Amino acid sequence: MHVYIGGDSYCYARGPSTWPYVFADRLNATLEGIGFAGRGFWRTRLHLMEYLDKGYDADLFVFCHTEPSRMLSSTYAGGIHKAFDLNSQIPPNNREIIKIYNTYLYDQDVHDWAMSQWFLELNEILKQKPVIHFFIEHPTKQLSEQLNGYKLESSLFTHTRNSNVGSLDPLVENYPKVVNHFTTDYNIKFGNALADYCLNEVLPNPMQTKYFDLDII
Amino acid sequence: MKNNIYIGGDSFCFDRYGPYGPAIGWPAMLADKLNLILTGAGFPGRGFWNVRLNLIDYLKDNDNYDYTDLFIFCHTNPDRLISKDYSRSLIGVRYDAYPPPPNNKEIVEMYDKYLYEQDIHDWAMKRWYSELNTILKGKPVVHLFCFQPSERLSHNLNGFKLSNNLHIRARDAGINNNIDDYALVPTGPEYPNHFPISTNIKIADELANYYLNEISLNTTQTKYFDIDI
Numbered sequence: 001m002h003v004y005i006g007g008d009s010y011c012y013a014r015g016p017s018t019w020p021y022v023f024a025d026r027l028n029a030t031l032e033g034i035g036f037a038g039r040g041f042w043r044t045r046l047h048l049m050e051y052l053d054k055g056y057d058a059d060l061f062v063f064c065h066t067e068p069s070r071m072l073s074s075t076y077a078g079g080i081h082k083a084f085d086l087n088s089q090i091p092p093n094n095r096e097i098i099k100i101y102n103t104y105l106y107d108q109d110v111h112d113w114a115m116s117q118w119f120l121e122l123n124e125i126l127k128q129k130p131v132i133h134f135f136i137e138h139p140t141k142q143l144s145e146q147l148n149g150y151k152l153e154s155s156l157f158t159h160t161r162n163s164n165v166g167s168l169d170p171l172v173e174n175y176p177k178v179v180n181h182f183t184t185d186y187n188i189k190f191g192n193a194l195a196d197y198c199l200n201e202v203l204p205n206p207m208q209t210k211y212f213d214l215d216i217i
Numbered sequence: 218m219k220n221n222i223y224i225g226g227d228s229f230c231f232d233r234y235g236p237y238g239p240a241i242g243w244p245a246m247l248a249d250k251l252n253l254i255l256t257g258a259g260f261p262g263r264g265f266w267n268v269r270l271n272l273i274d275y276l277k278d279n280d281n282y283d284y285t286d287l288f289i290f291c292h293t294n295p296d297r298l299i300s301k302d303y304s305r306s307l308i309g310v311r312y313d314a315y316p317p318p319p320n321n322k323e324i325v326e327m328y329d330k331y332l333y334e335q336d337i338h339d340w341a342m343k344r345w346y347s348e349l350n351t352i353l354k355g356k357p358v359v360h361l362f363c364f365q366p367s368e369r370l371s372h373n374l375n376g377f378k379l380s381n382n383l384h385i386r387a388r389d390a391g392i393n394n395n396i397d398d399y400a401l402v403p404t405g406p407e408y409p410n411h412f413p414i415s416t417n418i419k420i421a422d423e424l425a426n427y428y429l430n431e432i433s434l435n436t437t438q439t440k441y442f443d444i445d446i
Contacts, residue, residue: 042337072337097331104324110266110299117344 001029004051006044007064010136010156011035013179013187020180022191023062027198032058035180038077040070041118052125060198062132063122064156065140068115069108071101116143123148130206132198150202153213156181159190162216189216220284222253223275225268226291229363229383231259232409232417242409244289246421251428253286259410262304264297265345276352287428289359290349291383292367295342296335298328339370346373357436359424375439377432386446387411419446 005011005020012035014020024031032051036043044063071078078098122131123146131149135141136156144151163178163186180187193214201212224230224244232242233255240246248255256275260267268290275281298304303324349358350373358376361383362368368382387402390412402411409417423444431442 071332072334073332074334074336076332100327101332105298105300105303105328107300107302109301113269114341114344117341117348120347121344 001027001060002032002056002058003027003029003060003062004033004048004058005031005035005062005064006033006048007035007062007134008039008044008066008070008136009035009037010064010134010180011062012037015179017184017187018179019182019187019191019194022188023194023198026192026195027060029059032056033062035064036077038070039066040072040077041066041068041115042072042074045118045121046074048125058129060130060132060202061126062134062194064134064136065115065119065144066136067140068111068143069106070111071098072111072114076101112143115140116146119143119147130202132194132202148209150208151211153211159186159216162186186216190214193217219252219254220286221256221281222248222251222287222289223257223272223281223285224248224255224259224289224291225257225271226259226289226361227263227268227293227363228259228261229291229293229361229387229410230257230289231261233259241414241417243412243417243420243424244410246418247289247424250421250425251286256281256285257289259291260304262297263293264299264304265293265295265342266299266301268293269345269348270301272352282356285356287357287359287432288353289361289424291361291363292342292346292371294364294366295338295370296333296366297338298325299338299341303328339366342367342370343373346370350375355437357428357432359428359432375437377427377438378441380441380443383411386416390416390446416446420444 003024005014005023011020011033014031014035020031020035034047036047044066076094076097078094127148133144133147133149133151134156135144135152138155141151141155160181163182182190193216197212197214202208224247230242230244233240233245235241240249244257244259245255258268258271260271354375360371360374360376360378362371362379363383365382365384371378384402387408387410390403403413404411407413412420423446427442427444432438
């Protein structure tokens, strides 16, 4: 069995004791895909299209959908909330580009539209596959109505807060002590809870579309 | 009561009725010939986003969907900025839409230099075409392609699609014949929608005939067609 997990920093770390690893291990599956920290959906889309074009075909797909405000770019990272410094971007650096973009060109309607079109494209591309969707924040979730598959009701940001990472800005601080924005303990619990749900609900009914939640104990 | 015709796109459908009433551009001439009320707008130098905003706003009134007999789109170049404020044409900045400072030229140069990616613009245009298929399913739609790049992506569209882009036709109908220079598309009062007045009349005549003889009989077909202009 092959599991593809794609998205942003919420699925970036994949070593032992991370939720992607625990989840794949519990399913006895090979873990594929990648998380692009700080990036918009475009990098995830490029990776998925390349993966499928090369003839790979996972049995289950999981996506951590990032905020729609992030740049549509294969090179630059960042969104309306913050810019990320990438070493490869000089000159001008990533932060300068994002600042100019956010000041003069950012249009939430355009970004929301692009994200909704990406969701529709995912429905078309993966219409024969079981898919689980996570959303980093509620604004992303508001666009999720049109997505097919299993959709996590609670935002990943909520899970970050629940994991008691101990930071006022848990999305960026405490790395590498905190990976995928969860503590190690929460990574393991999250991976196990997702595996339980997948084994009991998703795999027996792979083509359903519904919202669900995970009981992280 | 008259029904509507919606014509939306870029500068190739911008000129409509003159300041004193009579039609000066092919969209108005076509509406008059078909006895329909002309709606929609042309946005010179702009990307598809302004057209999309205009169409979505138009369709907020459900009656507009029901009482529009024909939708026509002049699809611009996918390279243009996906923005409601800034404009970008093939040759840089031709039109100033009075955006806030910094001026349009500086923004577009920055975008072109650091952020422009053809794959993203092509993807957005294809998704816009796909959205159009969904929004206007069941309605007769004619697609005109202003430039070669918008024509290149046309296989994604449903409806009646004009072969050969308008830029080539405008160039051939104008005073300039340099096929490599986009700047030489005729402009000015003598060239509404980049065409001589006589060509505007011809386009309206040909599209009206095609609508009456083909489209109105098979409203939801998908096919390429041609007209002699």
